[in-house]
Amino acid sequence: MTLSSSSLSSWYNRVLELARKGWGDTHPNPMVGALLVEDGEIVAEGFHCATGKAHAEVEALNALGRAPHPGASLVISLEPCSTHGKTPPCTEAILKSGIQSVYVACEDPNPQHAGQGLDILREHGLHVQVGDPDVRAQATRLNFIFNHNMQTGRPLIALKLAESANGKLANEAGTPSRVTESDARADMMQWRRLFPSICVGSGTVLSDDPSLTARLPDDTWCPLRLVVDSTLSTLAAGVSDRALYTDKYAGKTRIITTDHGLAQKDRVARARELGITILQAESCPRGRVSPLCFPEVLTHLGVNSVYCEGGARMAESLYEEGLADYLFRYRSPREFLGPHALPSPIPKKLRLRDPLEVQLGPDHLTHGFL
Numbered sequence: 001m002t003l004s005s006s007s008l009s010s011w012y013n014r015v016l017e018l019a020r021k022g023w024g025d026t027h028p029n030p031m032v033g034a035l036l037v038e039d040g041e042i043v044a045e046g047f048h049c050a051t052g053k054a055h056a057e058v059e060a061l062n063a064l065g066r067a068p069h070p071g072a073s074l075v076i077s078l079e080p081c082s083t084h085g086k087t088p089p090c091t092e093a094i095l096k097s098g099i100q101s102v103y104v105a106c107e108d109p110n111p112q113h114a115g116q117g118l119d120i121l122r123e124h125g126l127h128v129q130v131g132d133p134d135v136r137a138q139a140t141r142l143n144f145i146f147n148h149n150m151q152t153g154r155p156l157i158a159l160k161l162a163e164s165a166n167g168k169l170a171n172e173a174g175t176p177s178r179v180t181e182s183d184a185r186a187d188m189m190q191w192r193r194l195f196p197s198i199c200v201g202s203g204t205v206l207s208d209d210p211s212l213t214a215r216l217p218d219d220t221w222c223p224l225r226l227v228v229d230s231t232l233s234t235l236a237a238g239v240s241d242r243a244l245y246t247d248k249y250a251g252k253t254r255i256i257t258t259d260h261g262l263a264q265k266d267r268v269a270r271a272r273e274l275g276i277t278i279l280q281a282e283s284c285p286r287g288r289v290s291p292l293c294f295p296e297v298l299t300h301l302g303v304n305s306v307y308c309e310g311g312a313r314m315a316e317s318l319y320e321e322g323l324a325d326y327l328f329r330y331r332s333p334r335e336f337l338g339p340h341a342l343p344s345p346i347p348k349k350l351r352l353r354d355p356l357e358v359q360l361g362p363d364h365l366t367h368g369f370l
């Protein structure tokens, strides 16, 4: 049975909603939703909830608990996989189920696999349809981290900056400043929840003493927290214990340092006492942790992406080395006019690729690819 375009559009909205239930939990896999339609009604739904767990199509078929009726349709947010991974190919499960019509919001982003799953289904005589450009764009964007990994073979490095209307990150360098209001901050928490790791420079740890957790309405979640600190200054005598090193998520904090940092025996000893793991990285000519080691460090840590929350110097290094792939730029209407206000390192008129714009109370977010 062919679905009408208005039903199809609502089924696509629903599979995207289902896919989002895996928000932050599916890495390194994509978020995927699927549903089964019989006689114009949804009869079963599924989503991919975590790597190693059943894929969305299989979840939906299992949820049905019987063979689909002849004429049933399957709607999926992403092209079904056609190769053996941790689970068997979903194309096999679909063919075995007897379903004759498959609607897919977008194709597999991996250039080596794109279209293959659809070709297999078509070769077996199934009706296969891909979403219109709008649906395709929404479904593709949802998995921007996964897509980047597939297309480049590298982790995705995202920068997040909150700027005042006159392009400053703080009213005074080295002091915490409230830049955005509650809606924008709630939005940042959702992005923190998506990324498996989060990163800041030592300057931000010293000035703001952040916790870097995702504080959501019904839950608090902690990503892997990375502090880039060439000399272990955040562990120096006289610096009080930072939240990242002492809170209940301290086991999820890693410090990235250089040989200069490791030479500071008292600071290394303090990290050991606190149970914080230190990772050694190459230093750049200025003696800092080389930003070029970032992709390798992330791969070593088994994370496919990082949400880098600054501050100014950390963001500047990543941006200038061309290592940042994605930017979240929050803009507040407030102005920081003090003589020591900290300028954003990102050019004011920078154009992002495929930008998305969101108004969040008085603040505005633009995010997109660098």
Ligand SMILES: NC(=O)c1ccc[n+]([C@@H]2O[C@H](COP(=O)([O-])OP(=O)(O)OC[C@H]3O[C@@H](n4cnc5c(N)ncnc54)[C@H](OP(=O)(O)O)[C@@H]3O)[C@@H](O)[C@H]2O)c1
Residues within 6 Å of the ligand: 160, 161, 162, 163, 168, 169, 170, 172, 173, 174, 175, 176, 177, 179, 200, 201, 202, 203, 204, 205, 207, 208, 228, 229, 230, 231, 232, 233, 287, 288, 289, 290, 291, 309, 310, 311, 312, 313, 314, 315, 317, 318, 342
């Ligand atoms: N509005 C926002 O979005 C936002 C976000 C975060 C922070 N902030 C504000 O920004 C200020 C802190 O910014 P910041 O620039 O002083 O500190 P930062 O960027 O957090 O940290 C900079 C420090 O990180 C260390 N580092 C190690 N390797 C580095 C590398 N490759 N590149 C750059 N830094 C490296 C350096 O110290 P060592 O050489 O000692 O390692 C450097 O001084 C605070 O006022 C904070 O409130 C604003």
